Amino acid sequence: MIIKNVSLDIVCGITSKLPSNQVPEIAFAGKSNVGKSSLINVLMNRKSLARTSAQPGKTQTINFYNINDVMYLVDLPGYGYAKTAVSEKEKWGKMIEKYLHHSRMLKAVFLLIDIRHQPSENDRMMYDWMIYNGYEPIIIATKADKLKRSQLPKHVKMIKEGLNLRPGGKIIPFSAASKQGREEIWDLMDELLGLKEPEQK
Ligand SMILES: Nc1nc2c(ncn2[C@@H]2O[C@H](COP(=O)(O)OP(=O)(O)OP(=O)(O)O)[C@@H](O)[C@H]2O)c(=O)[nH]1
Ligand SMILES: [Mg+2]
Numbered sequence: 001m002i003i004k005n006v007s008l009d010i011v012c013g014i015t016s017k018l019p020s021n022q023v024p025e026i027a028f029a030g031k032s033n034v035g036k037s038s039l040i041n042v043l044m045n046r047k048s049l050a051r052t053s054a055q056p057g058k059t060q061t062i063n064f065y066n067i068n069d070v071m072y073l074v075d076l077p078g079y080g081y082a083k084t085a086v087s088e089k090e091k092w093g094k095m096i097e098k099y100l101h102h103s104r105m106l107k108a109v110f111l112l113i114d115i116r117h118q119p120s121e122n123d124r125m126m127y128d129w130m131i132y133n134g135y136e137p138i139i140i141a142t143k144a145d146k147l148k149r150s151q152l153p154k155h156v157k158m159i160k161e162g163l164n165l166r167p168g169g170k171i172i173p174f175s176a177a178s179k180q181g182r183e184e185i186w187d188l189m190d191e192l193l194g195l196k197e198p199e200q201k
Contacts, residue, residue: 127163
């Protein structure tokens, strides 16, 4: 996709009614601080339209970024932030679940995992929940610039095994710093949205 115009169109808080959009949506889930908003900025070629922070718990709403009026990239609040009160965590868990369950235009879900670490219990729960609900989450292994290139395959394998990834499941190493993986993610999204033919193997 050639990015012509992007804007933050819809912001949903815990009590907001979720929108019923007319264009396809692609959502980004993952634990707090894993790099969801940073990834969305790179995909949009914007430095800071999606607000990021070194402190976990930055994104506290469901944000819909309009891309060329043909699709939305959906930035979800992170899960698993230890300092969030249990009641808040529950509310957000429900909100994310409600969104993933009820959005009619949701075409794909990306689940972000920090490439340096074993998937957490929450990551595994999220992955299993998505599979159970009929999604085929695509895994993005974030912060790839924090590892030496030679270490990447070992870490990809670790994430694959940690999540018990389904056969054929995809893991894409990505770095917001070097933009490694950006083209592959856009190719995949274009394909998922039917904007591009699948590559001939
Ligand atoms: N080195 C490196 N740092 C990154 C990368 N992606 C994100 N970060 C940093 O990680 C921190 C968190 O990034 P965010 O994009 O705000 O993470 P998030 O998943 O949106 O976090 P919440 O909104 O709290 O759920 C920021 O300090 C980013 O600069 C990356 O690819 N490489
Ligand atoms: Mg965020």
